[in-house]
Amino acid sequence: MSNKLYTLITGASEGFGKALAIECASRKMNLILVALPESKLYFLANALMKKYKVEVTAIEMDLSQEENCLKVFKRIEEMNLQVNMLINNAGLGSTMLFKEGNLSFYQKQVKLNVMATTFMTHLFFDTLKRNGPSYILNVGSLCSFFYLMKKHVYGATKSYIYFFSKSLRRELKSENINVSVICPGPMNTNQSVISLNEANNWLTRMSTMNPEEVAPIALDGLLKRKEVIIPGQLNKVFLFIDTFLPEFIKKMITNHQMKNIRSVTAFGIK
């Protein structure tokens, strides 16, 4: 058995996943990167290998199909790559009125954000246990703490991630596997999110971070075994204020914020 250890990152071709891949590589961590087919993943893998002299394997797979999670797992087993860090990052975002989304979009969102994270964690459980001390980082969202219009299904998937991570953490501690969840506020990841953030109110713009700023915070938090990682001072302030503001005031503020936001999915502004 090879004694090299690998970090597996889902959704690593773009946005936050790509920033995490670069951050890990700069810390000399070997990587397995997964993203959709034709996602320039091989190009990124080659660039990281050359620049940081680490081993990088790229696997193109649509993780919203459950059988593909198993295919990724089997491929990694066949290659005899030893994973000791799993970063469940792949996710489909959206900001839109419920009726603006169609069922196939919501189905894909739930499958990718919820089911793929659950499957990947289950599939890699024995591997992580064998290679301990091991780490799981689940990517949630700050919006899982608030009930926001236009964030219904997305927010619910991220609440699942938060609940799942915190519960699993209690169970896996004795297995020498640390589970952390990161809940970022808005990040300038893909073009549709960037233009949405730019068009947003000043408060959202002020709290928006670049994925390259968030990635080191994520990894530091994970390695320090933090339970919940909240990047950015302003996001921490939002959560603090949330603890004492009366419900009706919170509703007024968040409704006002969300009403004027344009609708956007991961596929572009509507």
Ligand SMILES: NC(=O)c1ccc[n+]([C@@H]2O[C@H](COP(=O)([O-])OP(=O)(O)OC[C@H]3O[C@@H](n4cnc5c(N)ncnc54)[C@H](OP(=O)(O)O)[C@@H]3O)[C@@H](O)[C@H]2O)c1
């Ligand atoms: N951006 C934000 O403001 C924000 C805030 C809080 C939390 N988050 C969370 O952060 C994570 C990353 O978001 P992001 O904004 O960086 O997203 P992104 O820019 O859209 O990148 C998503 C990544 O996931 C991959 N991906 C998409 N669908 C996939 C599938 N079915 N199977 C495998 N890979 C797939 C994409 O590959 P392709 O390049 O091939 O499409 C890409 O590499 C998500 O979980 C999101 O919910 C984002």
